Amino acid sequence: MMGKPVILLSSVTYAMKGRDLLLRQGLRAYVERIPPSNTSGCGYGLYVPRGAEEAQRILSENGIKILGRLEQETAL
Numbered sequence: 001m002m003g004k005p006v007i008l009l010s011s012v013t014y015a016m017k018g019r020d021l022l023l024r025q026g027l028r029a030y031v032e033r034i035p036p037s038n039t040s041g042c043g044y045g046l047y048v049p050r051g052a053e054e055a056q057r058i059l060s061e062n063g064i065k066i067l068g069r070l071e072q073e074t075a076l
Helices: 012-024 052-061
Strands: 004-009 030-033 044-047 066-072
Touching: 004 012, 004 052, 012 030, 012 044, 012 052, 052 066
Parallel strands: none
Antiparallel strands: 004 044, 004 066, 030 044
16 A cells, blocks of 8 residues: 655644745645554645655745655545
8 A cells, every 4th residue: 555645844824835835836736634643743744646755845945844754644
């Protein structure tokens, strides 16, 4: 089973800014609520169905701090 890539961000505000930025670059992204943990902070991230590596690069280059990335399990 393959998980869906979720890029962890520090706030819902950054998640929304990141989503809009990626959409302008032609990448689909969806704001996701992540269960809070030590690594995910407030618990928001971006699910990027295709091109997660490129999305991380674009976010970083535009000053959006990435806390990490996880593969969320998908329900079949």
